Amino acid sequence: MGRLLFSCIAVTVLCASVSMALSSYHPSGLTVGFYQSTCPQAEEIVRSTVAKAVSDDPGVAADFLRMHFHDCFVRGCDGSILLNSTKKSTAEKDHPVNNPSLEGFDVIDQIKAKLEAACPNTVSCADIIAFTARDSIVLSGMNHYDVPAGRRDGKISRASDVPKNLPPPTFTVKQLIANFARKGLSVDEMVTLSGAHSIGKSHCSSFTSRLYSFNNTVATDPTLDPAYAASLKQQCPSNANTDNTVPLETISPLRLDNVYYKELLRNRGLLASDERLFTSPVTKGLVLNNAIYGTVWAEKFTRAIIHMGTLDVLTGTKGEIRKNCGVVN
Numbered sequence: 001m002g003r004l005l006f007s008c009i010a011v012t013v014l015c016a017s018v019s020m021a022l023s024s025y026h027p028s029g030l031t032v033g034f035y036q037s038t039c040p041q042a043e044e045i046v047r048s049t050v051a052k053a054v055s056d057d058p059g060v061a062a063d064f065l066r067m068h069f070h071d072c073f074v075r076g077c078d079g080s081i082l083l084n085s086t087k088k089s090t091a092e093k094d095h096p097v098n099n100p101s102l103e104g105f106d107v108i109d110q111i112k113a114k115l116e117a118a119c120p121n122t123v124s125c126a127d128i129i130a131f132t133a134r135d136s137i138v139l140s141g142m143n144h145y146d147v148p149a150g151r152r153d154g155k156i157s158r159a160s161d162v163p164k165n166l167p168p169p170t171f172t173v174k175q176l177i178a179n180f181a182r183k184g185l186s187v188d189e190m191v192t193l194s195g196a197h198s199i200g201k202s203h204c205s206s207f208t209s210r211l212y213s214f215n216n217t218v219a220t221d222p223t224l225d226p227a228y229a230a231s232l233k234q235q236c237p238s239n240a241n242t243d244n245t246v247p248l249e250t251i252s253p254l255r256l257d258n259v260y261y262k263e264l265l266r267n268r269g270l271l272a273s274d275e276r277l278f279t280s281p282v283t284k285g286l287v288l289n290n291a292i293y294g295t296v297w298a299e300k301f302t303r304a305i306i307h308m309g310t311l312d313v314l315t316g317t318k319g320e321i322r323k324n325c326g327v328v329n
């Protein structure tokens, strides 16, 4: 009996370690292949839905990448960005930083509906965001990478948490470094992740102060390439009554690549926070390296996104698996 018990334990331990090795444990408590046994088709359901959404509207890829960042920096990667406001409280998604510029929530809802049909109460909304970000990154030309999963969904989303955690485009390099450091992200990771601005767009309101009201004596930010500044003024007139959008990086706005850094070298960074990465001596060398060594940047970007995706995650029995990403159970 004793021996039988012993071999049962040995077999259990062996199986546990083998399955651990297969699904690759991550220090954050997340695992690659988390849904392998509970919902093997989960990642493929996400991938095919994102592929369709991006082929219908290529701009959605940038939304998912930004959504992952905005989810993870505010209360951790817990899907709090997806919760709707209630009568009692305004949610993160309705803070002006996110509303109206952050889109793609309808696609997340479609994905969640398919996942609930295939494997009810299993796949968290927080993991859906991490998967959609990965798929968007890959569809934008980067290499595939495995997403450690097993995040659970938070139950709180407050608009007031947004400005305390997300950096505005007016931040100096010193402020950007401090903001990322609070999340455990290095200076190199901050500069590397800013390369996300190689895709997507910005509303004029996020940078028009650089065009028309730089300081008391100078209207236009002198660190802006003059031809680029002139073109931006055309796209964003000072008397406009709509908040237009322009590409964050003009050369290849649908490709996630290191052209963003090459543009910074040419004084064509759109946001003040972008251009300062090159004008500040603290980060200039990192920008130069990323501009020259595109493959190295791409590898660092993948590692940094995986790291960002582990920030303050809820695992185990914490949080819940939302049935509907817009509302707590």
Ligand code: HEM
Pocket: 059, 061, 062, 063, 065, 066, 069, 101, 102, 103, 167, 168, 169, 170, 171, 176, 190, 193, 194, 196, 197, 199, 200, 201, 202, 203, 204, 205, 206, 248, 271, 273
């Ligand atoms: C370094 C500090 C950062 C600042 C100050 C910043 C700020 C901004 C701003 C102001 C916009 C334009 C919003 C608008 O007016 O429509 C934007 C867009 C975007 N950001 Fe960032 N961001 C930062 C870092 C990041 C990071 C780390 C990521 C992802 C890893 C990211 C991904 C994006 C993407 C993809 C867009 C385009 C969104 C779209 O096309 O809908 N950003 N960001």
Ligand SMILES: *[C@@H]1O[C@H](CO)[C@@H](O)[C@H](O)[C@H]1NC(C)=O
Pocket: 215, 216, 217, 218, 222
């Ligand atoms: C405005 O910016 C210009 C260019 O950077 C600078 O030379 C000047 O000192 C600034 N003026 C004020 C009042 O800050």
Ligand SMILES: *[C@@H]1O[C@H](CO)[C@@H](O)[C@H](O)[C@H]1NC(C)=O
Pocket: 084, 324, 325, 326, 327
């Ligand atoms: C959340 O709000 C959006 C838009 O206001 C709406 O389409 C969606 O159905 C809402 N979700 C839930 C679960 O109420």
